[in-house]
Amino acid sequence: MTKRRPLIAGNWKMHKTAQEARDFAMGFQEKVGDVTDIDMVVCAPFTALHVLKEELEESIVHIGAQNMYPEVKGAYTGEVSGPMLLDLACTYVVLGHSERREYLKEDDGFIAKKVKVALELGLIPILCVGENLALREDGKALAFVRSQVEKDLMELGPDELRKVVIAYEPIWAIGTGKTASAQDAQEMCSGIRSTLAGIAGSVAQEIRILYGGSVKSGNIADLMAQPDIDGALVGGASLEVQEFAQLIQNAR
Numbered sequence: 001m002t003k004r005r006p007l008i009a010g011n012w013k014m015h016k017t018a019q020e021a022r023d024f025a026m027g028f029q030e031k032v033g034d035v036t037d038i039d040m041v042v043c044a045p046f047t048a049l050h051v052l053k054e055e056l057e058e059s060i061v062h063i064g065a066q067n068m069y070p071e072v073k074g075a076y077t078g079e080v081s082g083p084m085l086l087d088l089a090c091t092y093v094v095l096g097h098s099e100r101r102e103y104l105k106e107d108d109g110f111i112a113k114k115v116k117v118a119l120e121l122g123l124i125p126i127l128c129v130g131e132n133l134a135l136r137e138d139g140k141a142l143a144f145v146r147s148q149v150e151k152d153l154m155e156l157g158p159d160e161l162r163k164v165v166i167a168y169e170p171i172w173a174i175g176t177g178k179t180a181s182a183q184d185a186q187e188m189c190s191g192i193r194s195t196l197a198g199i200a201g202s203v204a205q206e207i208r209i210l211y212g213g214s215v216k217s218g219n220i221a222d223l224m225a226q227p228d229i230d231g232a233l234v235g236g237a238s239l240e241v242q243e244f245a246q247l248i249q250n251a252r
């Protein structure tokens with residue numbers, strides 16, 4: 001079986017000023033400087049990325065953004081392009097987060113374009129998928145997530161697909177304190193992997209799948225023990241140095 005390198009990604013959402021980001025980066029590096037068996041990334045607001053570049057560019061902690069426009073430049077007022085993220089030392093970018101799908105009405109066609117452009121530029125997309133509570137209660141969670149994965153990755157060939165990271169985030173578990181049980185999360189991640197196998201054949205075994213939704217230092221170990229869960233996308237618990245560093249230690 002292919003060994004996939006674990007990844008823990010923090011998603012700060014709309015939190016932290018530049019100074020707060022600097023304080024975090026300094027404290028966090030001290031605590032996780034010896035972690036070489038897990039990839040770590042902090043996905044910050046655009047306005048904090050220049051500070052993270054100064055503090056983390058030379059460190060083992062990677063820098064990520066939370067969105068990107070699917071054109072490299074042009075008349076797109078208020079948007080930020082992939083080359084701009086590369087300039088700020090980003091290696092990852094979160095795409096298709098459920099909050100953007102809901103509040104900014106991003107659809108799968110638009111997200112698929114972003115994923116494609118990110119890969120062309122050499123950024124690693126963390127593609128978020130996940131069902132809401134109504135779909136889960138109707139027994140339609142897997143069918144829904146499968147169709148998101150198929151639509152969002154539609155434009156990619158096998159060499160691009162192997163670089164993608166998928167984050168399975170049930171919407172009902174994000175920021176609510178309700179985590180999917182490790183078994184339910186495994187079942188969904190395994191379903192996602194079989195969908196990937198339908199698209200990409202054996203390359204599916206190389207693609208990292210993260211779980212996201214109220215992940216904390218206290219529940220990460222159970223999640224990581226599942227065969228198809230390769231890490232986590234972490235919101236609230238990534239905001240505090242002590243908790244995020246502990247979560248990473250417990251993930252090992």
Ligand code: PEP
Nearest residue numbers: 174175212213214235236
């Ligand atoms: C997220 O922001 O993607 C997330 C999963 O948030 P939380 O960990 O706070 O549920």
